[in-house]
Amino acid sequence: GDSLIAADIHGVVRMFDLRQRPKMGAVLYQHGSPVVKAAMQRTSARTIVSASHGGEVFVCDLRAGHPRRGTANGSSSSSGGGGASNRKKTGLVLKLNAHEKFSLDAFAVHEYAPVVATGSKSQHVTIVDLRNGGKRIKHIRYHEGFLGQRLGPVTCLDFHRHELLLAAGCRDVFVSTYSGKLAD
Numbered sequence: 001g002d003s004l005i006a007a008d009i010h011g012v013v014r015m016f017d018l019r020q021r022p023k024m025g026a027v028l029y030q031h032g033s034p035v036v037k038a039a040m041q042r043t044s045a046r047t048i049v050s051a052s053h054g055g056e057v058f059v060c061d062l063r064a065g066h067p068r069r070g071t072a073n074g075s076s077s078s079s080g081g082g083g084a085s086n087r088k089k090t091g092l093v094l095k096l097n098a099h100e101k102f103s104l105d106a107f108a109v110h111e112y113a114p115v116v117a118t119g120s121k122s123q124h125v126t127i128v129d130l131r132n133g134g135k136r137i138k139h140i141r142y143h144e145g146f147l148g149q150r151l152g153p154v155t156c157l158d159f160h161r162h163e164l165l166l167a168a169g170c171r172d173v174f175v176s177t178y179s180g181k182l183a184d
Helices: none
Strands: 005-007 012-017 027-029 035-040 047-052 056-062 091-097 107-110 114-120 125-129 133-143 154-160 164-171 177-179
Touching: 005 035, 005 047, 012 035, 012 047, 027 056, 035 107, 047 114, 107 133, 114 154, 114 164, 125 154, 125 164
Parallel strands: 107 154
Antiparallel strands: 005 012, 012 027, 035 047, 047 056, 056 091, 107 114, 114 125, 125 133, 154 164, 164 177
């Protein structure tokens, strides 16, 4: 609708209300490294999910309204470019480290299901369930098969809009697809 989520290389995630003038983005929270992607889930117009190159995945509920001072952990930051007047009250619901040993290079948020996928050029894809505190559902790694390699360096990820289907695009021009179910 009327909101736009944007992130930058400084790790700052902002929300713009397109109905207001001037278009000043309110700083929601800040990652410790450049943001790969930030998205709003369609099931709840107030849940924002973002991931940074360092492997941090943040889930923020704008309805929670916890006071904050700049970054996700509550410490003050001057790199966001906005003073206290354009800060929102946000509730960081979940903070997890999806990739501890390698960088996060691709990120996808399912529009309706509470799952996200992270990918790395180190040939890893991780699928995480957001309902259970960020529990890892599946970890897909590179391996050689009869017909060649099964997963190359991951450069992009995307979910099907309605089904639990994930596509992983790799630097070696292959696209892999994965399907699954969520346990109740």
